Amino acid sequence: MxxxxxxxxxxxxxxxxxxxxxxxxxxxxxxxxxxxxxxxxxxxxxxxxxxxxxxxxxLVNRHGTALLEHTYFPDDPFELDALGAEPLTGPALAGLAPNEARRGNSARRCTQKLLARGVVAVGARLTTPSVRTAVRRAGLEVLPDAAPVALDSFDPALLDPLAGVALADAFxxxxxxxxxxxxxxxxxxxxxxxxxxxxxxxxxxxxxxxxxxxxx
Missing domain, CATH: 2.30.40.10 (Urease, subunit C, domain 1)
Structure with a gap:
């Protein structure tokens, strides 16, 4: 059609x-x-x-490794009482130690946030099989990530592919x-x-x- x-x-x-x-x-x-x-x-x-x-x-989000591999997005509403609403990174993520299934579910929630920001591709090094599956099912293209960001705390600007870049560079x-x-x-x-x-x-x-x- x-x-x-x-x-x-x-x-x-x-x-x-x-x-x-x-x-x-x-x-x-x-x-x-x-x-x-x-x-x-x-x-x-x-x-x-x-x-x-x-x-x-x-748009391209260049922070795919940080968001998909090094951040845990709690399941709203089922995990909010235990984990809170803010994504977990650094020591908090290490303390949670999510298993493969939870990491894949977090990546699925993350891909929905990216799609809701016009993202069609991510710069990422994806090493977790369940994360790779979530990204593939979302239809996102994976591009090389030359400089992954290590996170001690979560910065919401990482989700915005337009933050700090020229518009043409985000396409x-x-x-x-x-x-x-x-x-x-x-x-x-x-x-x-x-x-x-x-x-x-x-x-x-x-x-x-x-x-x-x-x-x-």
Missing amino acids: LTIHAAELLLPGDRAPVPGGAVLVHGDRIAAIGPYEEVAAAHPAARVRRWGGTLTPG RAPLVVGGGARFAVFGVGDEEGLLVRGAEVCVATVIGGRLVHRRR
Whole structure:
């Protein structure tokens, strides 16, 4: 099925922004990019998803090793009384000593947080089999992590792929015709607003043409 994803602003990643832009998805690939009126006119039978805000290439989180291998995300609500709500790192994580299953479940919870921030790829060295499985099932691409971060305490900014980086540096790859359909939509209408608000304003994430996150 052909699906048009239309937004107030389209940032292809390698060319000028397109106000009122759209991306046409066929299967797991991008079939067309341009102003919505042109894409829709050329493909009148396509299903249309209209998004408020800005559509961008999917983002990369470079802190995958720290988040997935060296942080434990408690299971809300079942572990909150025993562990609290804050992710565990450093000595607290060592004291918990989670087994393989708990580490995999933590990674699954982490991947959901990443998808909810428009992330389609992580820089990571994944050594735990259950963690690798969780990441693969989420559809996230794994890139080399040259400098893993050792954590003594958890910093929420590690979850935000836009924290401390230029917007273009956070993109996994530009949106191109024939390329993979991996992109995100954020609930702000301009680049400046996106950088100020951060990736938490993500309203939708698409990987392989599938809607893997949608804000409810």
